[in-house]
Amino acid sequence: MPRQTISTPEAPSSPLFSQAVRAGSQVFMSGTTGVDPATGRMAGDDIQAQTRQAMTNCEAVLRAAGATLDDVVEVGVLLADPGDFAGLNEEYARWFATDPPARYVARLGPAVPGLLVSIRMTAFSA
Template sequence: MAREIISTANAPTSPLYSQGIKAGPHVFVSGTVGIDPGTGSLVGAAIQDQTRQAMANCQAVLQAGGASLDDVVEVGVLLTHPADFAGMNEEYARWFPSNPPTRYVAKLGVDLPGLLVSIRMTAFVG
């Protein structure tokens, strides 16, 4: 099974990890945060703002791998503050209004200043 590293200028980059990997019919999107790729900064202090940007960044990586949100079969969400679940869920529902993929939500294990959410996805394009 060949692996292709996905890179996109539409999502934040780091030399320490791959934004995404395409392996056969699967596209795996790494944990992605609410950083505006144009400024390199987090997009606000509200969970809804950071969730919206993280989802947009995930969408850009999916598109670079030949997938879309409609192809997503699994999502992992890590929250810095579990109390932000309702706000995150409010924005998340806008991206998956019907037939949502499987999902887990857990507490983020690292403490990065201002970071509220990290989202990862797996898509199946078959």
Template sequence: MTRQIIATPNAPSSPLFSQGIRAGSALYVSGMVGVDPTTGELAGAAIEKQTTQALRNCESVLEAAGCTLADVAMVTVLLANPADFAGMNEGYATVFPTDPPARAVARLGPELPGILVSITMTAHIAQ
């Protein structure tokens, strides 16, 4: 199976990871944080704003691969502070208001200054 790297200027990037990898009909989106890629700044100090921005960053990677949020099968949310769960859900519901994908929520391992959430996705591309 071949592996295709997905890259877009519309999401945060790093030389340490690919924003997305397509392998067969699966698309794996790396953990995206709530940084606005146009400014390089956090979307805000509130978990709701960072969650929404992180999801929009994931959506940009999906679009670069020819997918949409409707193609997402699994989302993993990593929270810096478990007490932010309710606020994360508020931001999450603005992007997935109905028929959301499967989801897991866990604690974010590293402490990154100002980063409250990291979100990864797996989508399936129609062939």
């Protein structure tokens, strides 16, 4: 089965990895941060603002792949500071209010100045 790289200017990008890759009906999204693609800067200094922007970016990549948040089956979250867990959950619950996908949260390995959260997703799309 051939793989298709997914790219959209509505989310941050890097020459080092694809925003997402589709293989058949599965969409595998790379870790996505709270960078505002319009400015190239973090969307804010707190976990809620960065989580909101990261989720907005994830939604844009899903849309480019022909999927929506309703198609997400797994979410992986990496936090720079485990103390931000409650704030992450506060914003995250707004995006998956009912029937949320499977999820894990772990600590982000590398220290990147200003970066509080990275979110990746796996989804199915027709």
